[in-house]
Amino acid sequence: MDAATLDEAATARRQFLVLPDGTGWLPPGHPPVHSDVPLSPQGHLLLFWNGSVWTADRQGLNAEALLIHSMQGHVLGTGTMPEMQALAQQEIDLARSQGLSLEVKTYDLEGKFVMPGFVDPHTHFLTAGLFLNNVNVREATSVEVFQHIVAAQVAKLEEQEAEHNSLLPPSSDPVPLQWIQGGQWAEQTWGGQLPHRHWLDAVTGPNRPALLSRMDSHMAIVNTAALRLANITTETLDPAGGIIDRDEDGHPTGVLRENAIGLVARLIPPPTPLQLLAALQGASSYALARGVTTLSCLGRAPFSGNLNTTWEDFMSVMLPAADAGHLRVRLFAFMPLQQWPRLAALVETNGRAHPGGHLFWGGVKEFADGSLGSHTALMWEPYNDYQVEGTTSLHDQPEVVDHEWGTRMISLPALKEAVRGADAAGLHVAVHAIGDRSVDEVADIYGEVLTSRQHRLQAPSNVNINVSSSTVHVVLPEEIGAGMAPRHRIEHAQHLSGPGAASKLASFGIISTPNPLHLVADGPLLVSRLGEKRAGVSHSYAFNTMAKAGAAMGLASDWPVTDLHPIASVYTSMHRRDALDPGAPVYTAEEALSPEEALLGHTVDAAHATMLEQFVGTLRPGLRADFIILDQSPLAMPAEVGGGRGLPSVLHTFVDGVCVYGCA
Numbered sequence: 059m060d061a062a063t064l065d066e067a068a069t070a071r072r073q074f075l076v077l078p079d080g081t082g083w084l085p086p087g088h089p090p091v092h093s094d095v096p097l098s099p100q101g102h103l104l105l106f107w108n109g110s111v112w113t114a115d116r117q118g119l120n121a122e123a124l125l126i127h128s129m130q131g132h133v134l135g136t137g138t139m140p141e142m143q144a145l146a147q148q149e150i151d152l153a154r155s156q157g158l159s160l161e162v163k164t165y166d167l168e169g170k171f172v173m174p175g176f177v178d179p180h181t182h183f184l185t186a187g188l189f190l191n192n193v194n195v196r197e198a199t200s201v202e203v204f205q206h207i208v209a210a211q212v213a214k215l216e217e218q219e220a221e222h223n224s225l226l227p228p229s230s231d232p233v234p235l236q237w238i239q240g241g242q243w244a245e246q247t248w249g250g251q252l253p254h255r256h257w258l259d260a261v262t263g264p265n266r267p268a269l270l271s272r273m274d275s276h277m278a279i280v281n282t283a284a285l286r287l288a289n290i291t292t293e294t295l296d297p298a299g300g301i302i303d304r305d306e307d308g309h310p311t312g313v314l315r316e317n318a319i320g321l322v323a324r325l326i327p328p329p330t331p332l333q334l335l336a337a338l339q340g341a342s343s344y345a346l347a348r349g350v351t352t353l354s355c356l357g358r359a360p361f362s363g364n365l366n367t368t369w370e371d372f373m374s375v376m377l378p379a380a381d382a383g384h385l386r387v388r389l390f391a392f393m394p395l396q397q398w399p400r401l402a403a404l405v406e407t408n409g410r411a412h413p414g415g416h417l418f419w420g421g422v423k424e425f426a427d428g429s430l431g432s433h434t435a436l437m438w439e440p441y442n443d444y445q446v447e448g449t450t451s452l453h454d455q456p457e458v459v460d461h462e463w464g465t466r467m468i469s470l471p472a473l474k475e476a477v478r479g480a481d482a483a484g485l486h487v488a489v490h491a492i493g494d495r496s497v498d499e500v501a502d503i504y505g506e507v508l509t510s511r512q513h514r515l516q517a518p519s520n521v522n523i524n525v526s527s528s529t530v531h532v533v534l535p536e537e538i539g540a541g542m543a544p545r546h547r548i549e550h551a552q553h554l555s556g557p558g559a560a561s562k563l564a565s566f567g568i569i570s571t572p573n574p575l576h577l578v579a580d581g582p583l584l585v586s587r588l589g590e591k592r593a594g595v596s597h598s599y600a601f602n603t604m605a606k607a608g609a610a611m612g613l614a615s616d617w618p619v620t621d622l623h624p625i626a627s628v629y630t631s632m633h634r635r636d637a638l639d640p641g642a643p644v645y646t647a648e649e650a651l652s653p654e655e656a657l658l659g660h661t662v663d664a665a666h667a668t669m670l671e672q673f674v675g676t677l678r679p680g681l682r683a684d685f686i687i688l689d690q691s692p693l694a695m696p697a698e699v700g701g702g703r704g705l706p707s708v709l710h711t712f713v714d715g716v717c718v719y720g721c722a
């Protein structure tokens with residue numbers, strides 16, 4: 059083992075050693091830790107009272123007190139204080155009859171707000187963890203700031219490389235130059251001009267390669283060194299489903315769209331297992347600090363340029379972490395749709411849940427189109443502001459690309475065949491569709507598959523596995539989804555052809571996972587790109603239209619495409635504007651959700667979108683005791699929060715009845 063590997067091992071170990079209390083090592087950009095809070099819950103049963111308990115259970119949303127079984131990690135009940143005291147006594151009596159002793163500890167909430175931990179049905183969890191250590195130019199307001207941020211990363215990597223080289227024998231070759239990676243750029247933050255490879259060349263020099271993704275990951279900017287490594291020249295044809303942007307003279311500008319990104323991305327050395335473990339732990343700490351306790355991971359593939367990374371991450375990072383009890387959040391891992399037979403085989407032999415209850419699988423993901431920001435979301439009508447930059451080239455697959463209307467990433471017959479196969483194998487399918495035409499096309503495919511589905515699966519059975527030491531039926535991981543028919547999702551569903559599209563989703567029981575914080579990023583583009591009608595009510599970010607139609611929605615962040623900030627996301631769902639900018643405009647107020655709907659969309663409905671609503675997402679007896687304590691109610695957030703200063707703060711996060719963030 060060389061010195062660098064030893065160093066990495068020490069870092070990873072340090073992270074594991076310090077992290078379980080949630081207050082040790084934190085990645086850059088991590089939300090603040092409220093370490094001054096005196097709560098140190100210990101005891102077998104915990105009773106929280108004298109605050110507001112919001113259950114996310116539509117049968118009864120509000121309660122005065124919450125009782126949990128901290129030792130076994132589940133909710134015992136919510137209700138009035140006398141009801142919970144009586145329930146605690148029953149539990150103690152039952153334990154005594156079995157020769158056990160239980161103690162109950164009571165916590166005064168002093169008016170604070172308790173709710174289930176947030177559930178996020180669509181993130182790229184490991185990518186987000188890796189990004190915490192990469193370049194982030196999301197806030198670059200000019201080319202100079204952009205270059206300044208990249209230059210700081212160049213300096214950091216140069217220092218690391220010099221240190222590594224100093225440890226090598228004098229005759230050996232120096233370590234290869236590391237890639238500049240990351241991105242999250244959005245050209246509107248510096249005025250709208252697309253970046254150029256020369257911006258990067260000026261700070262990376264001629265030899266260090268760089269690839270920075272746009273915030274939506276549908277475009278990337280690469281430098282000249284990266285183009286050279288990928289052998290991309292004026293002669294290179296656009297790949298199917300991708301575009302190499304070119305200057306007037308035909309030279310690549312460095313901007314790559316969709317499948318063209320992979321020409322360069324595949325050359326980036328993959329992260330080491332230790333870097334991935336550190337990313338998993340860094341992302342977990344970040345999520346718990348933001349009050350998010352369950353997340354779907356839709357895979358690293360769109361960012362890594364390699365479909366296999368999603369399986370590798372699952373097998374070599376997530377499963378070992380779950381086995382070792384080091385997975386502090388709950389993750390539902392999706393696999394690429396094309397690989398559904400392999401996942402079906404795994405489900406056949408191993409079920410859908412790790413017995414520890416922190417890792418789930420059984421879902422597959424595909425892309426039907428691109429994004430609005432990259433003009434690649436597939437629309438029925440042309441973009442209002444589409445201009446071909448330089449030359450575009452030839453495709454032998456006419457179904458794949460149509461520049462003026464956006465991009466179709468996969469042919470419809472191929473998509474239908476794969477969806478049918480995955481559905482028949484009982485897998486939960488999630489297809490990315492952002493443009494109005496893509497949403498309609500995917501909904502139609504689901505509609506056909508669901509209509510012709512043979513109901514091989516039985517109605518949900520109430521598997522009754524008794525845990526004798528509790529008065530409630532405790533749901534076990536292996537029971538989740540038992541006998542349930544798979545539900546299918548449209549990821550993002552950002553633009554609708556009209557209210558009829560929402561009704562179609564509702565009639566087939568198709569779930570969508572819209573992203574409130576994408577509205578903040580896309581809002582300034584909507585009218586110029588789509589025109590007033592398509593940017594307006596029942597067309598763009600049509601949350602209320604979908605809610606009124608009865609279409610199920612789990613609201614998601616798409617982290618790291620946007621920040622993992624569920625409270626800001628709830629705010630934007632309620633007020634249709636950016637919570638963090640006091641001067642932010644309001645986009646189509648008619649599409650706002652009520653505070654309750656907004657919060658349900660980030661908890662129980664998000665759990666439903668992940669097939670996990672029998673396990674998490676509400677504070678109901680027998681479900682996991684995953685909950686957060688906020689300093690104030692998010693239901694009462696006023697439209698004027700003053701640049702985010704008035705937003706509620708997460709004070710404590712509990713998973714399985716144990717405080718994992720913000721406790722002494």
Ligand SMILES: [Zn+2]
Nearest residue numbers: 180181356616
């Ligand atoms: Zn995504």
